[in-house]
Amino acid sequence: MKRALGLPVLALWLSVTATVAEADYLARNRMIAAGIPAKAGFFEVFQRATAGPPDYFCVAGEYVRYGLRLTASTDIYVVRGMGPSVTRPGRRSVVFSYVKYDDIPDMSAAEKGYSVSISRPGYFLSAGHSAAFCDASRRRFRRSGLAF
Template sequence: MTPKFNLITLLVSLAMLPTVTLAGNESRSAAYDIGDGLIEVVADFSENAIYWCGVGDYALLRLSKRGNARIYVWRGPAPSTARPGERAVTFGFTPPPGASTGTSFTTDVSLVGNSLSVGQAKRTCDERTASG
């Protein structure tokens, strides 16, 4: 075998190997504008970071919100209105009425009034999750 033939064989072999895709949480959620300034996020795996990623991505890329704008949990995991049969978290850009909105150091989406900045929410897209 010639060195050129070995190189071609190696390259063809490598091209046929399965590839690993290292994606963030962006592909694990979908965000829907449900009116009144509210965004519903449906995730394919119920984990806080995935919901925050979905709303952060939507706020930054679709709505052009600034990184320091606040996102608030309006409703924790509950049946989705945008995709019946699935679970979703509802977010807004203003505090929900009557909710405690003190400074939070948690990403828990079951806490109504909990908030992150758009930038913080977007950074959750890079967090490793229990599902992969």
């Protein structure tokens, strides 16, 4: 009897853990971020059904604050909006950077406006501000049945 129960539990555990690679960061809202080794400071946040811009910034903020242990005042820039993943063929992601390279456009406060954007390269928020979206993001995913 114990053996029959152990196999389904093991299969469930493997299915949950198999989706997150060892170097990935799993945020509180269950979205995933991963570094892009080709360029220092670049990382991507992978697409998730029903996720909006604050959800992506939540993951980016947590990755920078807790995964990389950088300060809350570290700025996080959108490098590229939703598109094919840089590191995972077949997946889609948003590319961010915590390093301000010259090829990332400058954006004034007036240009940023009041809406959070993941589609405008150069849009930025601090890591602390970004991570502050996580509680609401997690609650929203739980209400919709997309988080555990």
